[in-house]
Amino acid sequence: MSVEAVAIDLELEKKEILKRYRKLLASAKPYLRDNDAKLIKQAFLMSVEAHKHMRRKSGEPYIYHPIAVAQICVDEIGLGATSIICALLHDVVEDTEVTLDEISEQFGSKVAKIIDGLTKISGVFEHGSSQQAENFRKMLLTLSDDIRVILIKLADRLHNMRTLTSMARDKQLKISSETFYLYAPLAHRLGLHAIKSELEDLCLKYTEPEAYKEIAKRLKETKASREKFIQNFIRPIDKGLQDMSFKHVIKGRPKSIYSIHNKLKKSNVPFDEIYDLFAVRVILDVPKEQEKAACWAVYSMVTDHYKPNPDRLKDWISNPKSNGYESLHTTVMSSGKKGRWVEVQIRTTRMDEIAEKGFAAHWKYKGNDTRTNKAFESWLSQIREALDSSDKAQQSAVELVDDIRSSLYNEEVFVYTPKGKLIVLKEGATALDFAFEIHTEVGARCIGAKVNNKLVPLSYKLKTGDIIECMTSAKQKPSEDWLGFVVTTKAKSRIKDYIKEANKQHVIVGRDMVEHRLKILGVNVLTLEVTNQLRAYFNAKDANDLFYRFGKGYIQLDELKRWKSDRESHERKQAAKSIQEPLTNTKNLVKELKKLHGDRKDADALLIGEDMDKIDYTLAKCCNPIAGDDVFGFVTINEGIKIHRTSCPNAPELLSRHGDRVLKAVWASKIEMSFVAHLIIKGTDRMGLMNDVTRVISQDLQVNIQNLSIGVKDGIFEGKIALMVNNTGHLEKLVNSLEQVSGVVEIERGE
Template sequence: MPSIDALSERLTEYLDPTQIQKVRRAYFYAAQAHDGQRRKSGEPYVTHPLAVASVLAEMHMDHDCLIAAMLHDVIEDTEINYDGIESQFGDQVAKVVDGVSKLTHLEFESKAEAQAENFQKMVLAMAEDIRVIIVKLADRLHNMRTLGAMRPDKQRRIAKETLDIYAPIAARLGMRDVQVELEDLAFKAAHPMRAKFIRRAVVQARGQRRDVITEIQTAIENRLKQEGLPGSVTGREKHLYSIYMKMKRESRSFASIMDVFAFRIVTNTVDECYRVLGAVHNLFKPVPGRFKDYIAIPKANGYQSLHTDLFGARNFTIEVQIRTKEMDAVAAQGIAEHSHYKSTGDGSTAVGSYSRARKWLQGLLEMQQAAGDSMEFIDSVKKELFPDEVYVFTPKGRILELPQGATPVDFAYAVHTDVGNSCISCRIDRHLSPLSEPLKTGQTVEIITTPRAQPNMAWLNFVVTGKARTSIRHFLKNQQMHESVELGRRLLNQYLAQFDINDEQVDQVKLQKMLEDNNFKNFDELLQDIGLGNRMAYVVARHLRPGDNSEDENSDKGVDGKALVIRGAEGMVMHFARCCHPIPGDSIVGKISAGRGLVVHRAECRNMNAKRDEGNRDIFIEWADTSDEEYGVVLELQVESQRGIIAQLATAVASAEGNVRQILSGEKDGQMNAVTIELMVANRVHLARIMKKLRAIRQVNRVTRT
């Protein structure tokens, strides 16, 4: 069991006596605060914060971080509050402790919602002080080491959360040592039998491979000596979870994965890294297409190294990583590598890792601000924590790191939210490409924008970055709110017109009473409710009409005002019914649908006749005089079976300036075929011209509009 004296002895390596004394004082403060509390294992509770501080001491974290580790459960589990810690240990320590603490005093509908809220709160604290997440990861690491004291179902739940959130965060921050241990401990808790069998197989394979590993390592060391290059060569062990995931992801056997021998060469300078690369390529033949230069283009978490695959002795594949000592330290500890606390911004590897982590946290903060709730936010974060990246270039040569499978829309939002919102098309390597095309490393992407453009809901089907997904949802949500308010205003004014007033002339006393009775904060919320179809405009109009309201609210005197004029492209709260496909020139009526807004039908639509029979009210609407939009319409044809008839039909539609979206050939009845054509037209006159062209084809017996 760790002791404060043993920790103090270890801290003498890099902290001065005054700072060590502050850490000791924090320990005794925590011991007193947690007095009488015990862990599930039966140990005094204070052993946990002491162990967390010991984990951070191995990373050489500063004394404030160690003090926060000692106190990280004090706010959550004792009577001591934020002010008490601030008065004793200062503002910085109190903020880190508060960031790590959970939201224990709020009630949530589910465990998942509580976890999401806790994570969201922690991200906000991380944005102010990155040490919050370092303390949290150390806390989670010790909890995983002592997970055996928990019930099996709780072990599995905590293990899943660790694999979903905390291990990927450790990877994203470059803290590989923490990531590997978290993954292996979580794997063991979630799948104990699988972990046991893989561990046994690894131990057995290690013994069989010892001679080959020694032979390859000696050959590399001898070649480096011949070239006069410094460098230590060590074999790399694959950890259990990575072996399991590789077997699962690539459907490979354990033997095929273990046939690959991995080595790491650590040298002094970047120049020596590239010279070592040349030496090993002279020793063994490189595998084409398997070289990656993460020194010139670091990973998103700041990781730097040269990776190469070689054909080695006895026909084995060799994986070699080449890096400097500083790169090796950052690869192991990432932003926790202590040199960045002492650096002066000289562009070192640790400083680069730290700045990238800050940039990532800033991105999380933007996502949090745009997200609708904590569950949506944590879903976006999970999608953001991809282990593989693609590196693409802006036209000016700037490099952007994006997750595997990212599209030009993800790229646009990575450049700037406004670029994503106004994106209409893109060029990849100077060629026009679809916005949904997955990007590949090395491509140059140019985004074409226009001020009138806006995000498309269909983009949510293919974007992969959390920022893009959250920004699109945020824009659409705000736009729907704005459009529903405007539609609600137009609908309300249509019914208020029978009382010779509009929304600006209503009695403010009546309006305020209605808002209070229905728990609306303001008039816009009421209009939004009307526009979304959750409240009927004629009922609201009757409540707000001048004079006495004693008249029966359910009586219907009709609407004396003008019909609602629509232009076609009314946005997200006006929809055209797919049962009858109305187009300009048709007589139309509207139906308010709860949650969707206004649905436009043709006046003769059977569905509308049925709704009238049920007593539903119509909204009187008419087309605007001009519209630049195209509208979908469906035609059913009966044609004689003949080779090339489909091509003739498409040509006829095109000759009348129509746009065919889909042609379906239906059942065949003797020599006759039923054909359904879905096309886009400007109005009823345009449709009539197309139908005339189709009827002119000799093989077409009948053309009808559905």
Template sequence: MNLIPADPTLAGPSALAPRPAAKAPGASASGLATSAPSMPPVLPAGVASVSHLADKLADYLSPSDLKKVKEAYRFSDEMHLGQVRRSGEPYISHPIAVAEICADWKLDAQAIMAALLHDVMEDQDVKKDELIERFGAPVASLVDGLSKLEKIEFQSQIEAQAENFRKMLLAMASDVRVILIKLADRLHNMRTLDVMAPAKKRRIASETMEVYVPIAHRLGLNNIYRELQDLSFSHLYPLRYRTLAKAVKAARGNRREVVKKILESVKSTLAIADIEAEVYGREKTLYGIYKKMRGKRLSFSQVLDVYGFRVVVDSFPNCYVALGTLHSLYKPMPGKFKDYIAIRKLNGYQSLHTTLIGPYGTPVEFQIRTQDMHRTAESGVAAHWLYKTGDSNLSDLQQRTHAWLQSLLDIQQQTGDSAEFLEHVKVDLFPDSVYVFTPKSKIIALPRGATAVDFAYSIHTGIGDHTVSVKINNETAPLRTELRNGDIVEIVTDTSSRPSPTWLSFVRTGKARSAIRHHLRTINLPESIVLGRQLLAQALLNLSIAPELPAALVERLLNESSAKSLDELYADIGIGKRMAALVARHLFGLIGGESASAPIDHNSAAELDPVTICGSEGVSVQLAPCCLPIPGDQIIGQLRRDQGLLVHTGDCTLAKRQRAKEPDRWIAVKWGVELNRRFDSRIKLLINNEKGILARVAAEIGESDANITYVGMDEDKEHVLHQLRFTIQVKDRVHLAGLLRNVRRVTGVNRILRERS
């Protein structure tokens, strides 16, 4: 059955010419639309054809489904009447092109309908209820998940973008077709991006490279992944792209004979081994070549493996038989073999990778896989879309993808705002992975650089929260140890243990980061509220505003800051999510002072009355491990996002560098009068290599009323002098000075000093 009706107004490319519009639609960032000009433009070549889409759908959709798609097309065509793209094409050509890409993946009728309708809510103000009535709730939900939140006012473009991504990704978590349609939409927009202004091209290309490319890779959509990469590269660095394209074209001619010779040799060798296989050459993407040149600092002539070969065999065992056959034909390069069949990638990709020394000493990469593996490698989750989650026979790829989508919901529940949610998700989109084992030999895939804490949270949030130590390959290791392929990891837990704020400095996965931040926000909420109230009060006094605010003013402040309560606002200030000086300036504007948006002196935060540090504030206030300040030191405080206040010494070199980068995140702090605790400090000694020296030094430290929490020793090459390092607990700077004098008198101690950052 043909989708195209007898009505000539819906019968092909000529029907797509713009007709006079009853209203002039606005511009659309999604479809790159603009208002209709006074004169209909001449249609350029290549306008998407409804008949071409119909032919694709007729191959796999039933007549009843085709009828529903036809109704969706008619409605979309009517809604976009007179609207044209910036290129001059009628706007309806864009939804048709998006639907064609979805049809290539053989998505169902609901997805095709949503692709045709994906801009009607955003551009034409069609309500969700109307879509439900016309096309059903599933289609309406898909379109809603694809529509931006343009009716909501956001404080910044970044916040608006983050909230739109959050909405789309959460919709994807419940129905993966949302992101498949969105990727098709983005792909067509990237293919037609040439008509945009250079600045907008760079912005859209950067957004594509940063978010959509890794999502396509994470879902195993390698064809889309590679094309989006190259298109983004061409718009971000047009000169580099053209230069590299020209070089590849020249190399293609020079290496034609080599490629032909390798193809003939491989085909004949596999035939002799009685292996049925398709063998074909493939050219690496321009962005892939550019990335290799830049990462390894190579010229184009030094990138020898521009071409590779793919061997698609008929069965799983023949993958390994073909590998052995190829290794007998050409010598393999050591360390260049990867088995992604036994341990597949996170996105379900499976292949054997090997690099061989081909004719004339040229390295040649081969990928060996079955037809099923090839289909999954090219189409990924689109080959087995996951909206039928009730199916008990989910493939391994479906289970992995479903678990990742579910993790998005977990991160959302623990995340404070959209920007933070997007930050966590981006972390999880890195393509490189390491594969480690539980003690029961279960394989866990984690991002490159993941630590033992990331591993613990990947098992379960409760295990991560109660982690106290880890064994890697049966040996105790620090929690911050980066895991390597093949490690066997065992987590030791204690129900009384809680996450440490320092974990945020080394965890890699979004799940671990969001869970730790959620714990710190909830468990330490009272401390954060007290600190935030103190910081805001001092900021207000600095502007001659009484800290006791009228109820009406508080209500206005909460409405404009999106905080639910004053305590939530205080907590946000206490954990560094909001700056007290900025909130105070905003209040100053609300009560009729100078504009709240007026420029703020970056040193204003440091000029407030100092915050008093008593040493017993808990994890909302921490002493920096780089310089370990003690009472008597000049100190300064750094407000870190979602981690509270970090106190450095005034001469800390790390603090000076960070303050130069973010001057508005630093405040003045001072020591309190009553300090009823001991503080860690590091000392370093240069001693003679003689009997009993360590015991004498340790005894003197004990007699000076200090406790030793760590001792280490470095030995010089001549074995004459040793360098001792102690971490000790002292009351204050005076106590430390007395200890240094006492230890300096010990026989065999040549030099002693306090160790700084």
């Protein structure tokens, strides 16, 4: 390429950068006041300068990314000037020479604090910890002060997911799984429905591309008939709304690709038979004081035209979700020869804006719904308490993230104290969760409760509308059993605090016992590495859990002898391999793979079938991958590298928590191995069905059956078969043949 061509390209890029910046300013104009435009320009110029030599993996100038993040903040979340400045500068501290002090000096301490919350932690982490979890904890600490940290981070993540095509396959898996595990649930909790749905769809696109393509293809194929169906369905509703003189908009759409995929997996029905595949949204433009009556009037009109399913009525107008979501949902049966279930959502313009833009839109209407504000504040206070508790108890970041993540997707129950105070708890909360919500000491001393004046146990699951009175005793103490039924982050963290305090003595005794026995076995120092190996070997959550279990006698000291023997056997095996680096060092492992494979395509990937004599890896038993499956390698602490399917049930957790231990893995082109595949066959029972199935497998296709179990209930046959296959093509051929057997209705691959 000539110098002149490069100059022209750079000139074009400058024009494009300015074009994008001007578009951002135009979108932001309604949100700007006083000095805002000047500060945004300063932030833009600082970001352009800081990132001037940086390019994204796609080859585009890096500055496109912060501008795009700022644009999402404005257009899709509805944030203002401070957030735009932070979005433009969100990567400068992490990736360039600009410091937080410089940002604070130019833009103030508030902007600097938000950017600090968005900046990843650098450094080396204890093996068994998780860099992603540590960064997430840091972000949550800032979230408790300023929610914009998470909103900007979600905008950042959404743009990264939209531009993920140019990333390497292992990075796509890591980022997608982390997004699905942490960021989509956060978007849900913050009421960002459109962003949550898009994140889930994009995650599916990269983690299970075939499933995504198949559903997208089916939606495209059925688009014309679907649009015709929706037009016919909404015609009488539209006329009814006109007769009622409501100013309104009606939108018809299919469910998201991810939600369809979920329904396919859960219900095991074909695409054409998915329950409530369609959703119709009725949006009314009415004053705030008339909203509730108007929505119920429209519900009445809709159910005059179509028969509703009484079990599918959801009233989030009387009881809004804690993320601010308000709407009336009903599922009705369409008319015509072939009736279909259609979900109808009835809401107002205000409710629709909150449903799409979440709390950013909710702030616009703040003061109008104190209950929703209280519900969200209740969740935020739970996060603050969990963070506070984790600091006191040295709770691992991984454990903390798991606790908080569990609170993200739940619905709520609305219950009351005897004095009528509203308490919002997550669905499934018990009387004991309620007691801890009232006060830590009330929870710790609780022996039972009265719900609606009836005595109930601590494990009683609360229902919306319950009135609860806690009963306490000075002699009561929290017990480990309580962790089996409490569900709120606050109750869990407080119980763990009490138990950890009580168990400190067992931890001290256990550590002394382990150190003494290891010295007898010739291991003179209990180093961090040895502790981590023991923790992984005995499947303990952390070092304290390990020593506690020895101290309590749950693990016998004689087990240490077995651990030492297994470790020495593993070390001898490793010594025979050509790669000597510890497997925990993924970067060094990738370097060695590149040396090993030379100029080969995917030189940084583990070649399954050819590298077995040089690197210690095994196929994971949790998902039984076979040649042809989309897979990744995961570096374990004690068991070398495990090969998992990307659709493995454990994949989201492994990839999102420990992305730094993920290794690219591909199958050798000529792999001569047999794999165990599990099939679940369902159908209608008939005489000779099992014989026909085994004949197709053993005689016609000459496949070895390793294991076979069958069951028949009420005329429905279900067989579980483990068999040896060569690859996914071989398995597909087998499945196609079995589907031709009379009586077989459905075949799915098991784990």
